[in-house]
Amino acid sequence: MSRWSAWLGTQASDRDALGLTRTLNPRRVDDDTLDLAGNDYLGLSRDPVVTRAAAHATLTWGAGSGASRLVTGTLSLHDELERELAAFTGHESALVFSTGYHANLSVVTALADREALVVSDAHVHASLIDATRLSRAAFRVTAHNDVATVQQALAGAGDRRCLVLAESVYSVLGDAAPLAELAATCADHDALLVVDEAHGLGVVGSGGRGLVHELGLAGHPNVVVTATLSKALAAQGGVVLGPAELRDHLVNRARPFIFDTALAPAPAAGALAALGLLRSGPGLPEVIRRRVAALGSSLGVTLPVGAVLSVPMTSPTTGLSHQAALLAEGIRVGCFRPPSVPDGVSRLRITCNAGLAEADWERAVEAIVKVVRG
Numbered sequence: 001m002s003r004w005s006a007w008l009g010t011q012a013s014d015r016d017a018l019g020l021t022r023t024l025n026p027r028r029v030d031d032d033t034l035d036l037a038g039n040d041y042l043g044l045s046r047d048p049v050v051t052r053a054a055a056h057a058t059l060t061w062g063a064g065s066g067a068s069r070l071v072t073g074t075l076s077l078h079d080e081l082e083r084e085l086a087a088f089t090g091h092e093s094a095l096v097f098s099t100g101y102h103a104n105l106s107v108v109t110a111l112a113d114r115e116a117l118v119v120s121d122a123h124v125h126a127s128l129i130d131a132t133r134l135s136r137a138a139f140r141v142t143a144h145n146d147v148a149t150v151q152q153a154l155a156g157a158g159d160r161r162c163l164v165l166a167e168s169v170y171s172v173l174g175d176a177a178p179l180a181e182l183a184a185t186c187a188d189h190d191a192l193l194v195v196d197e198a199h200g201l202g203v204v205g206s207g208g209r210g211l212v213h214e215l216g217l218a219g220h221p222n223v224v225v226t227a228t229l230s231k232a233l234a235a236q237g238g239v240v241l242g243p244a245e246l247r248d249h250l251v252n253r254a255r256p257f258i259f260d261t262a263l264a265p266a267p268a269a270g271a272l273a274a275l276g277l278l279r280s281g282p283g284l285p286e287v288i289r290r291r292v293a294a295l296g297s298s299l300g301v302t303l304p305v306g307a308v309l310s311v312p313m314t315s316p317t318t319g320l321s322h323q324a325a326l327l328a329e330g331i332r333v334g335c336f337r338p339p340s341v342p343d344g345v346s347r348l349r350i351t352c353n354a355g356l357a358e359a360d361w362e363r364a365v366e367a368i369v370k371v372v373r374g
Contacts, residue, residue, distance in 0.1 A: 019316035020337055033327070034364050036351050037334040041203055041307040042284045043355010044234035044274045054235070057269030065262035070251070073262030081272045082239070088275060089201070089209055090218030091225065091241040095250050098263045100198055100228030101127040103238030105134065106254035107194055107226055107246075112137040112163050119153045120165040121145065123172065123342045125196060128165045137163075144170075144342075147181045154189035162191035168200035168211035172341050172349075174304020176204075179223075180215050186222040193223045199306040202232020207282035211305075232278070232307075235270035237263045287354035291361060295352060298369050310336075311348040311372060319346040322371050329367040348372070 015021045044050050057077060067073040082094040097103045108131035112118050118132045118139040132139050138160070142149040154162055164186055166177040179195060186193040195217075197210045205214030210225070217223045224246060229237035240250060250257055278284060288307045296303040301311055313319035316337040323335040334349030341347060350368065353361075 018338075019320060032330070034331045034356065034360055036353060036356075036364060036368075037332045037349065038351060038353075039231040040234055040353065040355065041232040041288060041351065042208075042234065042274070042278065043353050044232075044277055045270075046355075047234070047274070047277060049277055050234055050270050050273045053273035054266040054270035057265035061265035063266075064264050067262065068258065068260060069262040070258060075262070075265060075268070077265055077268040077272065078263065081268050081275075084272060084275055085239055086241060088279065089197075089225065089227075089241055090213050091243075092219065093242065093244045093247040095240045095247045095257070096229075096263055096268070097238040097240070097257060098260050099236070100226065100230060100238030102256040102260060103226045103228070103240050104128050104196060105131045105256045106250055107224060107240050108132060108163065108165070109135045109256075110250050110254040111135075111192065112161070114138075116161040116163065117153070117157045118163045118165060119150055119191075121167070121177070123170050124165050124167055125171065125198070128194075128196060132165070144173075145175070145178055147178055147185060150182065151185050151189075154185065154191050157189070157191075162186075162189065164191055164193045165196075166193065167196040167198065169197075169204060169304070169306035171199050171306075171308060172310060172336060172343075172347065174199075174302075174306050174308055174310050176211060176305040179211060179217060183215075183217050183220055183223050187220075191222065195223060195225050197225050197227040198231060199308065201227045202278055203285050203288055203307050204305060205285075208232060208278050208285040229267065229271040233271045233274040235274060236267035237271060284354050288352050291352040291354070295350065295365050295368065298365065299372055307352050307354075309350040309352060311350065313346040313348060316346045319348055322348055325371045326367060329371070331364050331367050333368070 065073040078096050082096050086094040104127035112135035114136050116137040118137045120132055120141050122141050123144045140153045150164055166182055169176055182193050195212055200210040202208040204211045212218050212225050224242040227239050229235045296309055319335040323333055326333050336347045336349050338344050
């Protein structure tokens with residue numbers, strides 16, 4: 001291991017010098033820090049309805065699903081969750097995965113191969129980047145939200161099947177993709193638009209149904225949606241939404257689906273319960289929008305479409321310093337540093353959580369403004 005130890009040591013010292021070292025910091029069950037760093041956008045992960053549903057599912061089905069979904073791992077819980085997700089978002093069918101990462105890996109690698117072309121926005125999530133590489137398809141990365149370059153790439157694709165990859169709401173800048181224009185472009189060139197709604201589902205659009213639904217693109221023949229169950233829906237897992245023929249193809253061809261153990265009962269039931277709360281409380285996304293607008297205006301930063309406020313920092317070390325200062329005040333925020341940020345600009349990442357009590361939210365805003373504005 002001497003050669004490897006030397007190499008690992010060099011990697012570690014280089015990270016330290018650039019302020020890019022990351023560490024794991026376990027949370028205690030009694031941690032009372034206000035969490036504005038996580039992805040529990042609607043604050044439902046500890047809602048009694050959600051936790052009871054998860055606990056009941058564990059007691060009923062067991063701690064795990066027991067197998068891959070094509071063996072004995074598909075439970076009636078998965079079937080119900082898929083039907084409810086499809087109905088809520090306006091799609092014909094849904095297929096649930098153990099993670100959102102696997103949903104993205106599956107849809108791209110099952111649809112693209114050496115004979116295909118993948119056209120990817122420069123700011124898509126790492127899971128879509130990895131999926132493109134694994135697909136072995138030819139690919140072209142376009143400038144962020146650059147529809148003209150997407151059109152150009154598709155026009156020059158010849159007879160190849162083409163996928164266009166985008167997010168509905170981008171996680172770093174918080175801006176929306178030009179989905180209507182991208183969908184029209186894909187329709188013109190018989191391409192398929194894959195939209196990752198990880199940061200849109202539960203937050204954007206009528207009742208939190210996502211940007212695809214809001215723009216009338218749910219069920220569009222050239223649009224497929226992926227999403228995670230670990231953000232607004234407060235649990236764990238992922239989903240692909242689209243036509244039934246796509247679902248059948250993924251069941252038969254998507255390796256991350258075929259060879260992975262099915263989503264466990266607890267998160268499946270938790271996500272289903274959270275979806276029920278979102279249906280019965282369609283005003284929850286509006287709480288996020290109100291809090292985003294108030295904090296963003298106080299900080300003088302660009303307002304995002306989603307729940308995450310991005311505050312540019314002059315350097316990684318400045319971001320870490322501000323993050324530490326807020327933690328000392330009892331408030332946890334995220335800090336994005338390269339390579340997590342596609343443009344190389346470090347940022348504080350502040351989740352405008354709808355689940356915080358109003359008094360706690362006001363305290364957090366006061367502290368954030370004080371630290372960031374100096």
